[in-house]
Amino acid sequence: MNRRNKIGAGVGRQLAVLAALLAVSGTASAGLYNDGKVLATGGVSMTDGAGGGGITPWATITGYETRDGINADLHYTYVHLPNYDLNSGGIAIGFFDRVELSYTNDSLPTGNTYDTVGLLTTTVNNLLTVGSTPANTLNTGIEPFNTTVRMNVFGAKIRLFGEAIYDSDNLIPQVAIGGFYKINNNKLLLKTLGADKSKDFEAYVSVTKIFFPLSTLINLTGRYTSANQTGLVGFGGPDGNHRSFRFEGSIAYLLNKGTAIGAEYQMHSDKLHNVNLNILGLTANTGNALLDPILNTVTGSTLRQRESDWRDAFIAFFPSKNLSITMAYAMLGNIVLSPHQDGYYISLQASF
Amino acid sequence: MKAIRLSLTLAAATTLMLAAAQPAVAAQDPTGGKQTTYPGIPSSSLEKFGGEAGVAVWVDDLFYYILADNRINQIFLTHGKVKRQIALNKELEQMVLGGPVTYEGASMSAAHSDMGITLTQFNAVVEDAYLACDLARTPYTVCNQLIAALAPFERSIVTR
Numbered sequence: 001m002n003r004r005n006k007i008g009a010g011v012g013r014q015l016a017v018l019a020a021l022l023a024v025s026g027t028a029s030a031g032l033y034n035d036g037k038v039l040a041t042g043g044v045s046m047t048d049g050a051g052g053g054g055i056t057p058w059a060t061i062t063g064y065e066t067r068d069g070i071n072a073d074l075h076y077t078y079v080h081l082p083n084y085d086l087n088s089g090g091i092a093i094g095f096f097d098r099v100e101l102s103y104t105n106d107s108l109p110t111g112n113t114y115d116t117v118g119l120l121t122t123t124v125n126n127l128l129t130v131g132s133t134p135a136n137t138l139n140t141g142i143e144p145f146n147t148t149v150r151m152n153v154f155g156a157k158i159r160l161f162g163e164a165i166y167d168s169d170n171l172i173p174q175v176a177i178g179g180f181y182k183i184n185n186n187k188l189l190l191k192t193l194g195a196d197k198s199k200d201f202e203a204y205v206s207v208t209k210i211f212f213p214l215s216t217l218i219n220l221t222g223r224y225t226s227a228n229q230t231g232l233v234g235f236g237g238p239d240g241n242h243r244s245f246r247f248e249g250s251i252a253y254l255l256n257k258g259t260a261i262g263a264e265y266q267m268h269s270d271k272l273h274n275v276n277l278n279i280l281g282l283t284a285n286t287g288n289a290l291l292d293p294i295l296n297t298v299t300g301s302t303l304r305q306r307e308s309d310w311r312d313a314f315i316a317f318f319p320s321k322n323l324s325i326t327m328a329y330a331m332l333g334n335i336v337l338s339p340h341q342d343g344y345y346i347s348l349q350a351s352f
Numbered sequence: 353m354k355a356i357r358l359s360l361t362l363a364a365a366t367t368l369m370l371a372a373a374q375p376a377v378a379a380q381d382p383t384g385g386k387q388t389t390y391p392g393i394p395s396s397s398l399e400k401f402g403g404e405a406g407v408a409v410w411v412d413d414l415f416y417y418i419l420a421d422n423r424i425n426q427i428f429l430t431h432g433k434v435k436r437q438i439a440l441n442k443e444l445e446q447m448v449l450g451g452p453v454t455y456e457g458a459s460m461s462a463a464h465s466d467m468g469i470t471l472t473q474f475n476a477v478v479e480d481a482y483l484a485c486d487l488a489r490t491p492y493t494v495c496n497q498l499i500a501a502l503a504p505f506e507r508s509i510v511t512r
């Protein structure tokens with residue numbers, strides 16, 4: 001009990017869970033531990049934590065286990081964009097190359113994106129407190145200089161049929177279905193941004209095939225979702241939480257047995273496209289002679305959100321079955337209020 | 353009531369999934385000629401592999417790695433047929449790449465049926481096959497033509 005209290009913070013608890021899992025996988029290693037997949041054929045970890053490419057879940061089951069056992073991986077991804085940094089870390093376990101379970105924690109410090117909004121809110125609050133009753137003050141979930149979006153993602157995947165690797169004499173692909181349950185912890189901010197929900201599920205079907213004569217892998221995914229920016233900006237919009245199928249695709253070319261290059265595409269939401277930030281009453285007429293001119297200026301183009309489809313080009317290195325390193329140039333376009341969010345992506349995966 | 357219906361649906365879905373999980377293609381044993389792949393193996397493949405001599409070197413290299421591989425070498429040593437396997441593999445690999453050679457050994461299912469070979473052991477051979485390509489300086493893209501031609505044998509060879 002004492003020791004647990006000392007560990008305290010969430011990170012500590014996660015580490016403890018990981019240590020326990022490692023211990024379990026260590027003791028079970030005699031019978032169930034398996035790393036029999038051919039190098040690189042376990043894929044890497046996508047940002048939601050599932051086995052796949054960088055942003056798209058594949059029909060492959062994560063880890064290096066074959067149908068003979070269990071394997072797991074720890075993954076950490078860092079994306080550096082002009083206005084945001086995404087840190088994503090978690091764990092995934094593959095059971096008998098059939099079922100995959102994953103957990104990932106996304107944390108997105110928003111840099112200076114909301115600083116203006118945060119400062120504005122503070123200013124407005126001050127004015128409102130002076131000018132009228134304090135009850136009218138705004139809470140947007142945005143602190144100037146200090147807003148971090150956090151999301152927990154739980155994932156599961158089951159391979160239905162097909163052998164992406166061994167069925168090279170027919171065109172039947174490997175097919176898997178899976179789902180994510182995503183809990184975004186920034187309810188207030190999402191309300192300000194106009195999203196309908198802060199937690200929701202996503203379901204997907206993925207189809208993967210390796211064409212060995214071409215040294216090429218192709219994956220196509222349909223994801224049933226209402227997520228804005230994968231859920232980092234919540235789910236749905238002012239019209240509600242209407243999920244629909246969105247297309248995603250990856251193509252990877254194997255340069256040698258330990259290196260792959262490729263590109264990905266992921267269709268994104270239009271739920272919040274052109275939706276203005278909804279700072280309580282800001283769009284309405286406050287009747288405050290000081291405020292209204294400011295608001296009219298700001299609620300024009302400045303607070304209008306946009307969302308673009310995501311694209312990336314990557315290179316993945318597999319120096320051993322215990323480590324993969326993926327580097328990508330991510331072209332994420334418009335994110336909320338910031339255009340041109342193109343930047344670098346690096347992802348590490350440790351398998352054991 | 354709702355809960356019962358939900359669990360029934362879940363049970364039905366699970367059954368369907370397990371049914372779908374069975375091998376989609378009946379095990380076939382194409383040991384009779386050039387392997388059919390998608391897309392097909394180019395007619396230049398055998399030549400790029402170094403022709404008959406190149407395949408022979410590759411098979412020798414493969415068994416060098418197999419016998420050095422502690423994950424699987426005991427299986428090969430206890431069966432004691434390595435010389436015959438090397439000779440027959442030289443035929444088989446030429447044939448599946450489209451060479452004018454007839455393979456005279458047993459079918460893949462007959463040759464491996466009573467050994468209970470696992471997918472993990474099969475993949476160990478695949479990794480040794482890539483190492484043999486490296487040793488023979490066979491380019492990776494050319495090596496993958498042979499990998500494509502041999503991969504479907506998994507359904508006949510892996511019985512566990």
Ligand code: HEM
Binds near residue numbers: 437444475
């Ligand atoms: C695509 C992969 C493989 C190919 C192309 C292949 C090919 C062959 C061939 C041509 C033979 C000779 C058949 C005969 O004697 O008529 C053979 C026999 C044999 N193979 Fe394989 N094999 C493969 C995978 C494996 C694996 C994964 C193992 C074990 C880990 C294995 C173990 C053996 C053994 C022990 C024999 C001798 C059986 C006997 O006692 O006659 N093979 N294989």
